[in-house]
Amino acid sequence: MKNALLLLKANRIMRQDILGKRKYIFYGGIILMFIGMAMVFIGFLLGKDSSDDFGSSIVFLIQLQFFLIITFIFDGFIILKNGIGQSNQRIEDIRNYFFHLPFEFSDFIIAGLISFWQIFLLSTLISGVYYAVSLFFEIGEKNKGLVVLASILSCVAYVFFLCAFLVGAFCKKHAWKAVNGIYVLSFVLFIAGIFLMGFFEGQITFAEKLSPLCSPAGFLLLLSPVPLSALAVWILLKVCKKGAWYNA
Amino acid sequence: MDNMALEISNLSKKFDGFSLSNISFKVEKGSIMGFIGENGAGKTTTMKLILNAFERDGGEIKVFGLDNIQNEREIKQRIGYAADEDCLCIGSTLGAHAKAYAKIFKNWDEELFKKYVELWDLPLKKKLTDFSKGMKMKAMLALAFARRPELLLLDEPAAGLDPVARIELLDILRDFVADGERSVLISSHITSDLDKAADYITLIIDGEIAESEPLDILEEKYALISGSIDDLRGKEYELVGVRKGEMTFDALVLREKLKLFPGVAVHTPNLENILTFSIWGRRERRRKA
Incomplete structure (x- = not known):
């Protein structure tokens, strides 16, 4: 674990390089999120109806940030491709940067998964904070069933993320198309959850529609990838312990 | 160890x-x-x-x-x-x-x-x-x-x-x-x-x-020889590598085999000689095979 964290530090340089100009979108997203947070609390202080105005804004911004983070974590995913064997110039650059540094392949797998856990933890944290706030202000008490349904879809999406790692680790060279397919499918499922809520616009609040993670069930389901990904780490380590940096 | x-x-x-x-x-x-x-x-x-x-x-x-x-x-x-x-x-x-x-x-x-x-x-x-x-x-x-x-x-x-x-x-x-x-x-x-x-x-x-x-030891192991093409007749296979001109040749040979090439000029090879003649010799043997 210590080595994986060191690897993440080493990865900062590569991340900056990979992000390139996208870093402005990423940092812009963070700034927007904090502006949103500030807006909602100012709204509360001014006594506005948070569920329709400022609450909607913050949830929208949280979701925006979530997708920005996903974009950002694409880079973590690119790094994980290292173990899957896809070859292109960027992957070559990443390998050339890392292979002589004092890390084993297993550190790479753990570091990749830690970077994904960051999403889960961040989303959970944001959702948890918002959920606590929404409970306090009695937001989102209608159509809990739909919220749970969307949450389940979101969690299925997470599970697919993890399946992608497993398939990649087991099949190495020839798994990339399958991994890409699963990755896309997971996004489709996640977005389907959001759109499903859209069909019921008017019955639920805008905040609920945009935030399937803000229900109690969603919050609990959100935690489910943690033990699952721990299992994934264990399997990946078994499979990849002796892996080389290039699958030539 | x-x-x-x-x-x-x-x-x-x-x-x-x-x-x-x-x-x-x-x-x-x-x-x-x-x-x-x-x-x-x-x-x-x-x-x-x-x-x-x-x-x-x-x-x-x-x-x-x-x-x-x-x-x-x-x-x-x-x-x-x-x-x-x-x-x-x-x-x-x-x-x-x-x-x-x-x-x-x-x-x-x-x-x-x-x-x-x-x-x-x-x-x-x-x-x-x-x-x-x-x-x-x-x-x-x-x-x-x-x-x-x-x-x-x-x-x-x-x-x-x-x-x-x-x-x-x-x-x-x-x-x-x-x-x-x-x-x-x-x-x-x-x-x-x-x-x-x-x-x-x-x-x-x-x-x-x-x-x-x-x-x-590597430099002592080999000798760089040069001479007339006639000096090589029937003995080319004893060389590590050779570069031939119309009338003359330069070659790398194991010092222990120098006695097979009387009358040729003998020099101490440098690393570049050892590298290049070894590669040329290998290519020639591969071509003949």
């Missing part, structure tokens, strides 16, 4: 259209091993196998007596590496690399790093994409030396370096191994550099080790 920094035995690796076969050689502590061969002979692949960048098909690699796969982290902490390809994140700066390396490498020496940065006048805040090829190599060398490694793997470090930096590098390498504990494996096409600096030479041709000897 304790005196060995690197020990490679029967290493093999197959790629499409190329293979390394039964690679075996050793690098003693306190020595510089020159690793020579033509492009595509397998020098870089061997170095990457030492770093477990590729999965080997067979054989054994021991670094400081430890298996290179079982002890990958520990070994890489003790190895410095610089190569004639981008092993740095070129969108970043040298300063950022040094900052990251300081956290990663236990023996990182910031003062030593600064010393090389000053010596080679390297900018810390400029993006590596804006570095020339020679500057990138100097940056990699500065990062490699500052790790305070016990074994340096240098893959074509002289490529792109100006003559002054090349001479400085040779001096640094001599100082580096002077304590008898640290070693260098260096591949280079500039054999005159290795003539000056290397203690041992390993010659690799078409993925096979042709020679691995102390440099002085």
Whole structure:
């Protein structure tokens, strides 16, 4: 674990390089999120109806940030491709940067998964904070069933993320198309959850529609990838312990 | 074993259209091993196998007596590496690399790093994409030396370096191994550099080790001969390699076989002669086969 964290530090340089100009979108997203947070609390202080105005804004911004983070974590995913064997110039650059540094392949797998856990933890944290706030202000008490349904879809999406790692680790060279397919499918499922809520616009609040993670069930389901990904780490380590940096 | 920094035995690796076969050689502590061969002979692949960048098909690699796969982290902490390809994140700066390396490498020496940065006048805040090829190599060398490694793997470090930096590098390498504990494996096409600096030479041709000897023994083992084409009649197969003109020839031959060529002029070969004639001889034998 210590080595994986060191690897993440080493990865900062590569991340900056990979992000390139996208870093402005990423940092812009963070700034927007904090502006949103500030807006909602100012709204509360001014006594506005948070569920329709400022609450909607913050949830929208949280979701925006979530997708920005996903974009950002694409880079973590690119790094994980290292173990899957896809070859292109960027992957070559990443390998050339890392292979002589004092890390084993297993550190790479753990570091990749830690970077994904960051999403889960961040989303959970944001959702948890918002959920606590929404409970306090009695937001989102209608159509809990739909919220749970969307949450389940979101969690299925997470599970697919993890399946992608497993398939990649087991099949190495020839798994990339399958991994890409699963990755896309997971996004489709996640977005389907959001759109499903859209069909019921008017019955639920805008905040609920945009935030399937803000229900109690969603919050609990959100935690489910943690033990699952721990299992994934264990399997990946078994499979990849002796892996080389290039699958030539 | 304790005196060995690197020990490679029967290493093999197959790629499409190329293979390394039964690679075996050793690098003693306190020595510089020159690793020579033509492009595509397998020098870089061997170095990457030492770093477990590729999965080997067979054989054994021991670094400081430890298996290179079982002890990958520990070994890489003790190895410095610089190569004639981008092993740095070129969108970043040298300063950022040094900052990251300081956290990663236990023996990182910031003062030593600064010393090389000053010596080679390297900018810390400029993006590596804006570095020339020679500057990138100097940056990699500065990062490699500052790790305070016990074994340096240098893959074509002289490529792109100006003559002054090349001479400085040779001096640094001599100082580096002077304590008898640290070693260098260096591949280079500039054999005159290795003539000056290397203690041992390993010659690799078409993925096979042709020679691995102390440099002085290697130079004593062979003789460079020249004479009339008539002197070769019926004895060409005794040569390591030959280059023929219309009337005359130059050839590399084992000294023990000199008596077969009376009347020819005999010279002491340099490393370049040994390398080139060995490759020409191998090609000729392959063509005839």
